[in-house]
Amino acid sequence: MGALRYILRRLAFSLVLILGVSFILFALINAIGNPIEILLAETPGISDEAIAAVSKYYGLNGSFTDRYFSWLWAILHFDFGTSIIYNQPVRELLGLWGLETLKIQIPAILLSTLIATAAGVVAATRQQGRADFGVVSAAMMGHSLPGFLLGILLTLTFSYWLGVLPSYGAYSTRNMFMGNIVADGLWHMVLPVAMLTIVNTATLTLLMRSSLVDVLRQDFIFAARASGLPARRVVLGHALRNAFIPVLTYLGTLFGLMLGTAPVTETVFTWPGLGALYVTAIQQLDYPVIMGETMVITVMLVTATLATDIAYVAIDPRIRLA
Amino acid sequence: MDADIAPGVIGSEVSGRPRPSGVWRQAWHRFRRNRAGVLGLILVSLVVLIAVVGPFLSPYDPNDQSAMLHGAARAAPSAAHWFGTDRVGYDVLSRTIYGAPTALAVGVGAMLIAAIVGVIVGGIAGYVGGLLDEALMRGTEFFMVVPVFVVILAVVRLFGVMVVGTPLERIPNLNLITITLLLGLFGWPPIARMTRSEFLRLRHAEFVEAAVCIGTARRDILVRHILPNALPPLIVLVALGIGGAILSEAMVSFLGFGDPKSISWGQALYFNYEALKVAPWACIAPGFAIFLTVLGFNLLADGLTDAVNPRVRG
Numbered sequence: 001m002g003a004l005r006y007i008l009r010r011l012a013f014s015l016v017l018i019l020g021v022s023f024i025l026f027a028l029i030n031a032i033g034n035p036i037e038i039l040l041a042e043t044p045g046i047s048d049e050a051i052a053a054v055s056k057y058y059g060l061n062g063s064f065t066d067r068y069f070s071w072l073w074a075i076l077h078f079d080f081g082t083s084i085i086y087n088q089p090v091r092e093l094l095g096l097w098g099l100e101t102l103k104i105q106i107p108a109i110l111l112s113t114l115i116a117t118a119a120g121v122v123a124a125t126r127q128q129g130r131a132d133f134g135v136v137s138a139a140m141m142g143h144s145l146p147g148f149l150l151g152i153l154l155t156l157t158f159s160y161w162l163g164v165l166p167s168y169g170a171y172s173t174r175n176m177f178m179g180n181i182v183a184d185g186l187w188h189m190v191l192p193v194a195m196l197t198i199v200n201t202a203t204l205t206l207l208m209r210s211s212l213v214d215v216l217r218q219d220f221i222f223a224a225r226a227s228g229l230p231a232r233r234v235v236l237g238h239a240l241r242n243a244f245i246p247v248l249t250y251l252g253t254l255f256g257l258m259l260g261t262a263p264v265t266e267t268v269f270t271w272p273g274l275g276a277l278y279v280t281a282i283q284q285l286d287y288p289v290i291m292g293e294t295m296v297i298t299v300m301l302v303t304a305t306l307a308t309d310i311a312y313v314a315i316d317p318r319i320r321l322a
Numbered sequence: 323m324d325a326d327i328a329p330g331v332i333g334s335e336v337s338g339r340p341r342p343s344g345v346w347r348q349a350w351h352r353f354r355r356n357r358a359g360v361l362g363l364i365l366v367s368l369v370v371l372i373a374v375v376g377p378f379l380s381p382y383d384p385n386d387q388s389a390m391l392h393g394a395a396r397a398a399p400s401a402a403h404w405f406g407t408d409r410v411g412y413d414v415l416s417r418t419i420y421g422a423p424t425a426l427a428v429g430v431g432a433m434l435i436a437a438i439v440g441v442i443v444g445g446i447a448g449y450v451g452g453l454l455d456e457a458l459m460r461g462t463e464f465f466m467v468v469p470v471f472v473v474i475l476a477v478v479r480l481f482g483v484m485v486v487g488t489p490l491e492r493i494p495n496l497n498l499i500t501i502t503l504l505l506g507l508f509g510w511p512p513i514a515r516m517t518r519s520e521f522l523r524l525r526h527a528e529f530v531e532a533a534v535c536i537g538t539a540r541r542d543i544l545v546r547h548i549l550p551n552a553l554p555p556l557i558v559l560v561a562l563g564i565g566g567a568i569l570s571e572a573m574v575s576f577l578g579f580g581d582p583k584s585i586s587w588g589q590a591l592y593f594n595y596e597a598l599k600v601a602p603w604a605c606i607a608p609g610f611a612i613f614l615t616v617l618g619f620n621l622l623a624d625g626l627t628d629a630v631n632p633r634v635r636g
Binding site for chain 2: 013017020021025028029031032038137140141143144145146147148149152153155156160256257259260261263264267268278279282283285290293294297298301302305
């Protein structure tokens with residue numbers, strides 16, 4: 001009963017949050033005035049009637065509240081309008097470019113979870129030892145390493161110096177790698193995925209280690225050890241499962257943040273994903289794309305947080321429902 | 323464990339011995355033994371030093387483009403230009419030195435705002451409690467779930483369009499100020515949460531109840547009794563936050579939404595990234611400057627965690 005009430009409350013709060021973001025966003029975009037006027041101001045000899053006609057085409061006439069509610073109604077039906085720059089429905093753009101973002105982010109999250117778990121176990125079972133010191137130092141450095149610097153170093157090394165990997169794009173425009181579109185796509189994915197994996201792994205490793213260190217100190221671990229279970233099974237079977245709980249929270253955040261960090265990653269590697277789409281949309285004031293994508297990012301982030309909260313309660317019975 | 327306690331504390335148990343050393347001296351004693359923390363302190367001090375004496379250190383004027391005139395733009399590092407020159411003829415070393423004060427101003431400015439807002443919100447929530455606490459914490463959560471980085475990008479750009487033609491336009495480094503303000507306004511939730519939990523804990527501490535009993539004014543209780551005791555964990559958050567704000571400014575600038583009139587590391591990356599292949603040094607120097615500064619603040623925060631809270635070492 002408590003759990004259901006808790007979930008319903010979180011759900012209600014999430015909805016309020018999304019509505020709040022949508023309103024602030026809409027108000028902000030409107031505060032700059034009519035974007036069509038700004039975009040067309042440079043066009044020589046354009047008449048006021050033409051501006052009014054274009055504004056009407058993009059649904060920019062009518063009062064503020066009218067426009068807000070019709071926009072809200074439209075996005076509830078997944079109708080984000082038409083991009084001014086690409087002249088294509090925003091929904092299509094988000095789908096196409098979103099796929100490219102997922103293509104590099106999902107493998108990176110999976111890889112980094114694997115590596116971080118292994119590194120965390122190594123470090124936590126050899127506390128204060130040399131391996132622990134190495135893992136923690138490397139993770140600490142990686143945690144502070146800005147993604148773009150890492151991207152620059154990877155590009156310099158593997159693209160310009162060794163010349164083995166492409167430095168930009170998701171596909172070759174000519175001369176496919178091994179003459180095969182799948183191989184070519186994978187070949188282009190290597191550097192972005194490597195960069196994201198390294199950035200994620202560092203933080204995850206620190207988290208995994210400290211969580212595991214905490215768990216290994218608890219009584220049930222001593223009990224398991226005392227009952228003669230082999231060390232391997234104590235760590236991998238008993239401790240790891242419990243240590244995963246805080247890591248799960250971070251994975252949830254990471255999944256939500258995926259789109260938050262995408263602009264930098266995708267700018268470094270000129271990757272045609274949502275991050276790059278967002279950056280150009282902001283630069284060129286392509287407001288249907290800005291609004292649509294901000295809403296998608298917000299909903300993803302809120303959903304990820306909500307899912308983590310619920311999973312947390314489901315996994316760990318010790319958590320008190322507040 | 324006993325090594326964590328400074329000698330003065332043990333001495334204090336026996337009357338007539340020297341006075342116990344203060345909280346801060348004990349903290350410093352513990353801090354010194356954390357190698358990572360000391361390295362962080364050294365890095366941060368170095369950045370501060372460079373920011374202060376930068377103008378005397380810098381071999382060239384940061385706006386000196388004369389290398390361009392004798393065809394020495396994009397020149398590799400040499401005796402004349404230790405870090406080389408960039409694509410418009412700036413001396414990379416000078417620009418990197420002059421980026422230090424910008425980075426610190428953004429980091430410290432943003433965290434100052436975040437700390438003020440966070441302590442006020444968290445303090446009220448923790449001390450008053452009840453419905454107000456609930457409302458403030460929901461508000462805090464709102465700011466934590468909002469996709470901060472993309473919102474900052476959009477707001478910086480939109481604000482830049484809005485000010486065109488208004489008197490605000492003439493404020494120097496307006497874009498940088500906007501970024502700092504935004505980072506501060508989105509950076510306070512962790513501080514508010516920590517302040518709240520500390521205030522909740524301390525509200526019923528014995529020494530606070532004692533102060534209430536002898537009729538101390540509420541303002542004095544909050545400012546002189548509770549706040550100083552809540553400070554240690556907040557300092558850690560602020561140190562972390564400064565590094566985070568510096569990194570965020572660099573990312574915003576790298577994406578091209580920075581302040582074209584100010585000299586910042588992220589800005590240097592943005593201008594030189596397209597020439598990465600021919601003049602990599604122009605990107606590597608500011609890139610490493612950001613890395614070392616952020617690393618310094620993160621390590622410092624790590625050392626401070628140990629120093630102010632001996633229980634959480636693991």
